[in-house]
Amino acid sequence: MTSESNRQKELDRRERLLREREVELRLREMETNIHTTDAAFHQTVKHQPENSPKPWMKKVILGGKLFVLGVAALVAVKIASVLAGFMIVAALGWMSYKLFLESKKPNL
Incomplete structure (x- = not known):
């Protein structure tokens, strides 16, 4: 019995x-897969809805806002x-009046 249990323990240890x-x-x-330099590179693109204005249109709108702000300033x-x-x-007119045109006589 002990030989069978020893054998079972040895099998468990080896396993x-x-x-x-x-x-x-x-x-x-x-780890080698993580550190490989041949990882695939995928270029990402920002999703643009079909009905959204074009990127150049956003720049034109921003430029217009800046122009209006400059004109307002x-x-x-x-x-x-x-x-x-x-x-x-x-x-200057008030000081001139006070200095030159106002009567210097006190009213008694």
Whole structure:
């Protein structure tokens, strides 16, 4: 009985060793497959729906928006400079009036 159990244990041990070697061999094969430089390269392409605008159209729209923004900035600067000019002229006129035209006699 002990010889049969010893034999069974020996078979189990050998089977376990064989499985461990197979696993190690598979792991080495997988590692070599991962590290190969001959991996297939697939070029990806972004999906474009059929009814979407073309890429050049997006650039034209973006350029138009930028142009409108530039024009709006120039108009805003022009309006601000005109208003600043009016305020400067008004301030100079008021100071001139106060200095030269206003009566220096106190009203008693």
